[in-house]
Amino acid sequence: MPPVVFGDCAFDRASRELTRRGAAVHGGPKLLALLELLLDAKPRALTKDEIHKSLWGETFVSDATLTSLVAELRAAIGDDARSPRFKRTIHGYGYSFFGGVSVATTRPGSDAQTTTYRLIVGDREIVLPVGEHVLGRSGDASIIVDEAGVSRHHAQITIDAHGATLHDLSSKNGTVVNGSAVEGPFTLTDGAVILLGATAVTFRIVETLGSTETLTAARFRTNL
DSSP: OEEEETEEEETTTTTTEEEEEEEEEEHHHHHHHHHHHHHHTTTEEEEEEHHHHHHHHTSOOOOHHHHHHHHHHHHHHHHHHHHHHHEEEEEEEEEEEOOEEEEEOOOOOOEEEEEEEEEEEEEEEEEEOEEEEEESSSTTTSEEOOOOOOOOEEEEEEETTTEEEEEEOOOOOEEETTTTEOOOOOOOOOOOOOEEETTEEEEEEEEEESEEEEEEOOOOOOOO
């Protein structure tokens, strides 16, 4: 099974190895088990009771033990509790993994080139798989941009075999790409700067060797 990739981390289930920026992260088996559990449940939130039973079975452990393990996992993957990119805490309930996840497979000796589409929001890099991705303030948006000038459903990026197309969704403050207002289907090119009201995001097209299969769209709450 190929590694699961998210942000600058990769988790190899077969070898039970977690790497960040290419360097091995030394975490215990419970830390890796918690990561795998959250990845498998994504995007569903797991209750604390579900996590306790999966990791410790019938053995009694305190909530403080789980809280400590969660903190260790955050540190291992470079997440921030105040501004999370991957793991979300639902107070009084449990935890969920909500960041973009992909599975990258590269065949040795293969020179096949693969195109991936990404959205840069602040210091976050979001992988956009094939499909429709709504950008906006609403909690059901694919990519949540929590800014005052952004409409609940502001714009939509569609990824298909022909490339990437942007539509404005009748937003209150409009959508602009490279200085031009979007009034109909707009074909996105690498490096395009998209203004959602007054909030700027950057669209990237990345060519890589091998192939990348993206499992889920990213869901980020941004605080720029």
